[in-house]
Amino acid sequence: MEEKKNSINRRDFLKILGIAGATTTGLASCRNGAQTSSGFSEEKETEQMTYRTFPSLGEDKISILGYGCMRWPTVLSKDGKGDLIDQEAVNELVDYAMAHGVNYFDTSPVYVQGWSEKSTGIALKRYPRNRYYLATKLSNFRNWTRENSIAMYEQSFKDLQTDYIDYYLLHSVGNGGIKMFNDRYVNNGILDFLLKEREAGRIRRLGFSFHGTVDVFDQILAMHERVHWDFVQIQLNYVDWRHASKPKNVNAEYLYKELEKRNIPAIIMEPLLGGRLSNVPQHIVERLKQREPKNSVASWAFRFAGTPKQVLTVLSGMTYMEHLQDNLHTYSPLKPLTDDELEFLEETAKLMIQYPTIPCNDCKYCMPCPYGIDIPAILVHYNKCVNEGNVAESSQAKNYQEARRAFLIGYDRSVPKLRQASHCIGCNQCSPHCPQSIDIPKALHRIDDFVEKLKQGTL
Amino acid sequence: MLRTIRLTVALLFFILITLLFLDFTGTLHAWFGWMAKIQFLPALLALNVGIIVFLILLTLLFGRIYCSVICPLGVFQDVVSWVAGKRKKNRFRYSPSLTWLRYGMLGVFVIACITGIHFFVALFAPYSAYGRIVSNLLAPIWQGGNNLLAYFAERMDSYAFYETDVWLRSIPTFLIAVITLVVVVLLAWRGGRTYCNTICPVGTLLGALSKYSLFKPVIDTDKCNGCGACARNCKASCIHFKAHKIDYSRCVACMDCLNKCKQGAISYTRRRPATQTAATDEPINHDRRRFLTTTAIVAGTSVLQAQEKKVDGGLAAIENKQIPDRTTSIIPPGAWDAGHFAQHCTACQLCVSVCPNEVLRPSTDFIKLMQPEMSYERGYCRPECTKCTEVCPTGAIRPITVAEKSSVQIGHAVWIKDNCIPLTDGVNCGNCARHCPTGAITMVSSNSEVTGSPTIPAINIERCIGCGACENLCPARPFSAIYVEGHKRHRTV
Numbered sequence: 001m002e003e004k005k006n007s008i009n010r011r012d013f014l015k016i017l018g019i020a021g022a023t024t025t026g027l028a029s030c031r032n033g034a035q036t037s038s039g040f041s042e043e044k045e046t047e048q049m050t051y052r053t054f055p056s057l058g059e060d061k062i063s064i065l066g067y068g069c070m071r072w073p074t075v076l077s078k079d080g081k082g083d084l085i086d087q088e089a090v091n092e093l094v095d096y097a098m099a100h101g102v103n104y105f106d107t108s109p110v111y112v113q114g115w116s117e118k119s120t121g122i123a124l125k126r127y128p129r130n131r132y133y134l135a136t137k138l139s140n141f142r143n144w145t146r147e148n149s150i151a152m153y154e155q156s157f158k159d160l161q162t163d164y165i166d167y168y169l170l171h172s173v174g175n176g177g178i179k180m181f182n183d184r185y186v187n188n189g190i191l192d193f194l195l196k197e198r199e200a201g202r203i204r205r206l207g208f209s210f211h212g213t214v215d216v217f218d219q220i221l222a223m224h225e226r227v228h229w230d231f232v233q234i235q236l237n238y239v240d241w242r243h244a245s246k247p248k249n250v251n252a253e254y255l256y257k258e259l260e261k262r263n264i265p266a267i268i269m270e271p272l273l274g275g276r277l278s279n280v281p282q283h284i285v286e287r288l289k290q291r292e293p294k295n296s297v298a299s300w301a302f303r304f305a306g307t308p309k310q311v312l313t314v315l316s317g318m319t320y321m322e323h324l325q326d327n328l329h330t331y332s333p334l335k336p337l338t339d340d341e342l343e344f345l346e347e348t349a350k351l352m353i354q355y356p357t358i359p360c361n362d363c364k365y366c367m368p369c370p371y372g373i374d375i376p377a378i379l380v381h382y383n384k385c386v387n388e389g390n391v392a393e394s395s396q397a398k399n400y401q402e403a404r405r406a407f408l409i410g411y412d413r414s415v416p417k418l419r420q421a422s423h424c425i426g427c428n429q430c431s432p433h434c435p436q437s438i439d440i441p442k443a444l445h446r447i448d449d450f451v452e453k454l455k456q457g458t459l
Numbered sequence: 460m461l462r463t464i465r466l467t468v469a470l471l472f473f474i475l476i477t478l479l480f481l482d483f484t485g486t487l488h489a490w491f492g493w494m495a496k497i498q499f500l501p502a503l504l505a506l507n508v509g510i511i512v513f514l515i516l517l518t519l520l521f522g523r524i525y526c527s528v529i530c531p532l533g534v535f536q537d538v539v540s541w542v543a544g545k546r547k548k549n550r551f552r553y554s555p556s557l558t559w560l561r562y563g564m565l566g567v568f569v570i571a572c573i574t575g576i577h578f579f580v581a582l583f584a585p586y587s588a589y590g591r592i593v594s595n596l597l598a599p600i601w602q603g604g605n606n607l608l609a610y611f612a613e614r615m616d617s618y619a620f621y622e623t624d625v626w627l628r629s630i631p632t633f634l635i636a637v638i639t640l641v642v643v644v645l646l647a648w649r650g651g652r653t654y655c656n657t658i659c660p661v662g663t664l665l666g667a668l669s670k671y672s673l674f675k676p677v678i679d680t681d682k683c684n685g686c687g688a689c690a691r692n693c694k695a696s697c698i699h700f701k702a703h704k705i706d707y708s709r710c711v712a713c714m715d716c717l718n719k720c721k722q723g724a725i726s727y728t729r730r731r732p733a734t735q736t737a738a739t740d741e742p743i744n745h746d747r748r749r750f751l752t753t754t755a756i757v758a759g760t761s762v763l764q765a766q767e768k769k770v771d772g773g774l775a776a777i778e779n780k781q782i783p784d785r786t787t788s789i790i791p792p793g794a795w796d797a798g799h800f801a802q803h804c805t806a807c808q809l810c811v812s813v814c815p816n817e818v819l820r821p822s823t824d825f826i827k828l829m830q831p832e833m834s835y836e837r838g839y840c841r842p843e844c845t846k847c848t849e850v851c852p853t854g855a856i857r858p859i860t861v862a863e864k865s866s867v868q869i870g871h872a873v874w875i876k877d878n879c880i881p882l883t884d885g886v887n888c889g890n891c892a893r894h895c896p897t898g899a900i901t902m903v904s905s906n907s908e909v910t911g912s913p914t915i916p917a918i919n920i921e922r923c924i925g926c927g928a929c930e931n932l933c934p935a936r937p938f939s940a941i942y943v944e945g946h947k948r949h950r951t952v
Contacts, residue, residue, distance in 0.1 A: 083773070113773055364773055370884075371934045372777040402618075409621040413613055417838075418777050422894065425934050427886035445893070456843045 049101030050334040052312050054265045057205065057230065060166075062133060062313050064306050065331045066104035066267070067097055069120045070111045070363065071317035085112055085119045093324055094123040098132070100328045104313045106135040106267075108171055109152055109159070110365075117159035125161050134160060135267075137171035137209065138190070141433065146188040153194075157202075167267075168194065168203040169233060172365075172435055174212020178219050195227065205230035209269065211435035214250045217258070224262055231312060232259055233267040235435075237277060238304040238345040239352055240270070245359040248437035256308060265312040271305035272298055272316065274361025281355060281387045284348060291344065298323075299330040304345055307336040356391075357383040358443050359436045366430035366440060374419040375430060375440055381414040382447050391450070395459045404454050411451065421448040461727055462714035465527060473534040479850070480593040480812045481601045483623050488813060488850050495809055495852040498586040499525060499661045504803040505854030518665050522672040522712035525665055526655055532589040533655055533662075533711065536647035540694050543648045549691035551651060553699045556706055561656065561663045568660035572802075578828040581806035585659050586852075588639050590807035591829065595636035598812060599625050624837070628811060628820035632829045651694025656709045666708035673729050676716055678703045682724035689716040689725055780836035781937040788822065789833040789925060789945035791840070792867040793848035793859040797947040803855035804830045810847035810856060816840065818927070819847060833869075835927030835943065840869075842896045842926065865896065868952045870925025870943040872900070872918050878933075878940035881905070881913035891916050891929035891941050897952075899923040900941075916941060921952060 050064040072090050074083035094105075105124060107116045117136060124132055136156045140149045156165065170191075173181050185191045197203045207229050210217055221229070235244075236252035244251045259266045272278055278298040280288075288297050305314040314331075318324040337345070360379035369375055385391045390403040390410075397403065411420065421444040430440045453459040475491045482488070496502065502510040517524055526533045544550065564583070571579040581587055602625045609620040627633060646653045655662040669675075678689075680703050690698040693716055697709035716725050787797075791810065794800040806829035811819045816838035821829045831847075833840065848859045859867065872891075880888045882905065892900040899922035902914035916929070918941075925943045933939035 367773040368775045370775055372775045374774055405618050409618045412621060419774065422932055423890070423934065425880065425886070425888040425890045426893075427884075427888065429886070455841065 048333040049328070050306070050331055051101075052265075054312065056263065057265060057312070060133065060205075061103075063101050063103045063331075064311075064313055064334050065097075065102050065302075065327050066106055066135075066313035066315040067094070067102055068269070068315040068317035069105055069107035069116045071319045072112050072116060072119055073319050074112070083113075085115045087119055087122060090119050091123045091126075093318065093321065094120075096321065096324060097318075097328075098127060101332070102328075103131065104133045104135065104167075104315075106167075106315050107160075108137040108139045109156055110139040110141070110171075117156055121160040121162070129162065133166040134162060135167035135169065136160065136165055137169040138185075138194070139171040140184055140190075141171075144184040144188060144190075146190060146193075149184075149188065149190045150193065153197075164202050164204060166204045167231065168198075168206050170194075170208035172211050173208045173220060174210050174216045175435065175437070176432065177213070178216050181216060181220060191227070207231040207233060207267070209233035209267075210255065211235065211249075212437075213248050214254065217250060217255060221258055221262065224264070229264055231265045231267055233269055233315075234259070235270040236266070236268045236305055236308075236311075237271050237273055237301055239273065239277065239349045241304075241349070242346065243349055243353045245436060249359075256310065260308075260310045264310075266308070266310050267312050268305045268314040270361055271314050272301045273359070274317075274363060276357065276359075276361065276383065277301040277352075279384065279387060280352065281389070284351060287348060287351075295330070296326050298326060300345060300348075302327055302330045303335065303337050304342075306331065306334045307342075355386050357386045358438060360438060361436065363435060365433040365435060369424075369430060371423060371425055371427070372419055373421070373424050373444070374415050375444070377415045377419070378411075378421050378444060378447060379438075381411055385410065392454075392459060395457065400459075408451070408454055421445070421451065424448065462718050465524075465712070465714050469528040469534045469537070472529055473531050473538075476531045476589075477593055477597070480590055480809060481598055483598075483602065483605075483813065483815065485813055485815065485846050488846070492850055494529075495586070495807070495850065497529060498852055499530075499665070500584045500586060500805055501807070501852035501854075504805065505852065507854070514665075515668060518668045518672060520673050522669040522675055522707065522710060523662070523665050524712050526652075526662055526711040527713045530585055530589075530661070532585040532643065532659075533652070535589060535592075536643060536652060536654060537694065537713070539644050539647035540651045549688070551691055551693050551696050553690050553693075554696045556697075556709060557657050560658075561666070564658055565660045565663040575802060577801050577804070577806075577830060578825065581804070581829050582635070582639075583658065583660055584805040584807070585655075585661055587805040587807035588643070590809055590812075591632060591636040592640045592643075594808040594812045595628075595633045596640060624817060626817070626837075629823050629829075631823050632806075632808075632821035635829065650696065652709075652711055653696075655711065656695055656697075662711075669710065669712075670707045672707065674727055675707055675729075676705060676710065676712075676714075676725050676727050678705065679724045679726065682722045683720075684722055684724075686721070688719045688721065692716065692719045778936040780931075780939065782834050782836060783930075783938055783942040785834075785942070785944055787870075787945040787947060788824070788827075789870045789927075789943060791819065791831070791833060791847045791856050792864045792869050792924075792949065793845070793851075793856040794869075795857065795949045797945075800855050801827055801830060803853045805853055805855075806830050807852070809850045809852065813846045813850050815844060815846060833927070833945075835930040835939075837931075839927035839931040840925075863951075866924065866951050867949050868924050868946060869949050870927075870945040871920045871923045872925070872929050872941050873944055874916055874918060875938070875940050875942065876915075878935040878938055879915055880934050880940065881915060883935075885913060887914070888934060889914060889916070890932050890934060894928040894932050895923075896926060896928060897922045897924055900929060924952065 051061045052064055053061050073086045075086045077084045105120055107120045109117055112119070124134070138149060138153060140152055157163070170185055194203060194206055198206050208220065210232065234252060234255045236256060240249065240252040242251050242253055256266055278301070280297060285297055288300055302314060302316070305311065316323070316327050318327060358379045360376060360383065362376045362380055364376055366375050385407050389399070390406040392400045392403040424441055424444040426441040426445065428441050431438070434440060472494060476494050478487055479491060479495055496507070497510050499514055502514070514525055568580065568583055602623050605620060606622050606625070609622040612618070612620040643654055656666070683703060685700065687700045690700040694713065695709045695711050697706035698716060699706070714727065717727060790797060790800050806821065808821065811821060811831050818833045818835060818838055818840050819831045820834065822832045842865055843861055845859055845861055845864055848856050876882065880886060889902045892902050899919045900916045903917045904912050905915045906912040925946065927943050929941045930939045930943050933941050
């Protein structure tokens, strides 16, 4: 632990350089915004951030925009061998968010290669503890013995530098079926332990985050009588509302309605599908822009996620100042979608699902691949090409030559050759970790086949 | 006029041939690949009778036009000499021919060709020497520039440029290129075409022919006032102006003297010189000192390390592959026979320069030093590529179609049990089988008695073509669990 602390301090020099650029851009775009009167200024946001409260949550008053701490900005380490969290940049983002009314921060012991909690703790320690709500999770994915799970729980307090955790989650339940849930939390007595901790006040609210099949969701929700889930975190966005990727994922509409029935507040994750609802095909951009020329493509997704009444907060992993500013703009205040707009988004979702993108949200849970493959980078590149129309159907396609060049050159740019799909041996150690239940080796082999066809000219 | 034409054509040849060695995209070769094929030694080794006859006729008609226009090493020396001439005018003087050295070198060269001392042949073949200099010393700089453009292109979302790997393919070849460059530059700086007229075997051979060429520069003794301007500007040092004689075996037909003569006494013509009267062989002033700059020439090249792959935080480190111990080295499809290949290759590095898969590199083996061989640590011989066969000017690698290539066996895969991931790591793999272009590898159970035991590759040697996809994509590092042994004789499977 000491070591980690030191290494964070050691990075100071690098940071300053890296951040200077980022900040300038951020402010510049902000200033530009003001000049072109695009409609947001700092004061306005602070005053008008939408907050949500629930009788079951007592005095808790939570900003509709929650900060997801899974995608903190990183810089290349001095030895070039890895990324390190850019603490200066994190502080800057946290400061800006706090100044504009964000008060909910969601992290986990496994985020950003295990550095997120520590970094988030450092950034928030500079504020009074009662000014923000902390959420973290029991991420006992690989080792779920009672000892290890409790050790992980205790470590979160140290890393976050706090005496209590506001919102504590059983992390990503549903994957691996009810058996996995029982193994991770019930049979080892961890759930009972956590309930006692809640009674003792070290955990203020207890809930779980869900990825998986509907039967597991139903079973865990059925425990509500005994456990009393204070909140549940679900994946919700205008595509997953009715068109969740099959076969394992559940439509968000179902999840949400079940929570509504039991009056359990919902926390929303993946409102933007890891950016996939921002980086959309051009004609979708045109469609959305035509309707709301001044608002970003992403703003539609955030308004959608924030509109349902049972939603407590919408989490966004904002790496860049621009993203934070855009989201603040959307939520200060939230203008709920009208029925007409909801219908419009449902139509948009139907258009979107015609694109054969792979439902990867770049969460990096699959990483590191023991054979060095950069799985999310490959999938993200593929999706980008799908959206930009650069995945040619055949060599007879009209834009074949340009599409081929864009795909292949872009591939080498996004993923070093040694980390490309051709090196996937199909050991399948990754797939169990995927919250979206992607059959990763299958997807990688399919992309590799496509690349081979492009290279050999046999498409 | 003649000089202008010669300069223009020579520079055109020079630049385009240089670009052949620099262009890693392979676009230029379709248009200008022939420029490498009309080089004398490559054409001779390729038994390209048409070109040889053409070059001999060219020489018999017009003198050593080959040396002044077609040969890139010759033009390169002119460039160096021209730069040196900027510092000191009228710096040349007649010197007698070093006949014994010239013919001695030619003799040794021919013997080396016959006895198969390929290293010696490759070292002194002029075009190849130039090719090595460009591909080893200039190409990394060129590629660096390209990568810079690619860097900006990427940020502008343009696909006009893409990045390429800069890596040192062979240390001995690199060092030889450096030494060759230093020697050639020093000689050219001091004495113009000294290299061509003392060391170069092609120069000597063509010189023997050009003595009898039809057209040649001739001094009109009636007009000549003996100023010696021609001799002082002859980079071949072959004009004995006092005797009004030109050593046509050393004249490279550069046409410089034609313009230098203010009296118009030198003309490029088929006229024989009028029989000379009393050529007063005055002793040449050997005492006259030459103030030649002896500025040390430091080749501005830094040894470029093979680029390490950048490793991001969430990524497992990848160990670099190492070259396995191959009993027989692998040569490209189209080479057909290792013996023929060794005899014909002049190690010009053109194939190495164009190989887009980073497979070809100069051999470090003394017998075939600098001649290309294949290895699969960085890539493999991809099925759609026949670049090396298209560019080879000597016929060491003969043209082959993509379809032919897919059935030419250049080697065969060998499995190394101890490295195989399913056995060492206990995971499913089969990456070799998945990528084998001929379907020569299938995964079979390592223990047929136990169901669910890990699968291992079974190689059908008869179908394997030795492309190295399996070796390159094998997850075992640094040594693959499957590697290719070369074949001395290729065959069609």
